[in-house]
Amino acid sequence: MKRYIYAFVILMVSVLTLTSMKPSVNPPLKPAESQVAGTWSLIDMPKLLDLPVDDSQASDESNDAEGSLREITDNLTKFASQFIGRRYVWGSTGPKTFDCSGFIRYIFRNAGVSLDRTSRMQYAQGEPVKTSELRPGDLMFFSSPRSGKGRVGHVAMVVEVDDSGKSLTFIHAASSKGVSYQKFPDGGYYSRNYIGAKRVLQPENTENHTA
Secondary structure, X not given: OHHHHHHHHHHHHHHHHHHHHOOOOOOOOOHHHHHHHOOOOHHHHHHHOOOOOOOHHHHHHHHHHHHHHHHHHHHHHHHHHOXXXXXXXXXXXXXXXXXXXXXXXXXXXXXXXOOOOXXXXXXXXXXXXXXXXXXXXXXXXXXOOOOOOOOEEEEEEEEEEOOOOOOEEEEEEEOOXXXXXXXXXXXXXXXXXXXXXXXXXXXXXXXXXXX
């Protein structure tokens, strides 16, 4: 009897020894467990690398574009000032006489910007601008006795904005004074007939005309 018990004990010890030597196999990790264990995909990498973005190049390009635009605007307003005093003639496109849209078209062509012939057509160009955001080079549109109330019939160009932003000066070819400067708002005719403004000077359509 003791012999059988001894043999049984030896058998159990052998079984336990073999079991402990068998390599263990772990079940595959779930996606969430895989991330915790350190197995991150390329899609996950941006979440881990919180690195600063070097936007200096984009900033430099933006500053260059703004500087170029200011230079063009300065040249445009100086060029326009040369025609102060020229007579107004309806339908005239310059350079000795102008009507309002002919004058604006003439000076913008010098800056390499192509505008349509009439003030109403020019009003369809460019991007709308709020009065409070006007800057030199922007176009202002008004109704006129010829066009009728509420319809575009006159155009002018902003040449200077007051530091307060509450008043400005524009240049235009007026039927009564010819090419001249005008303060705005004037509390009178131009304030009553103002319709809106457009911005046609943009970096992309002026970058080759800085000379």
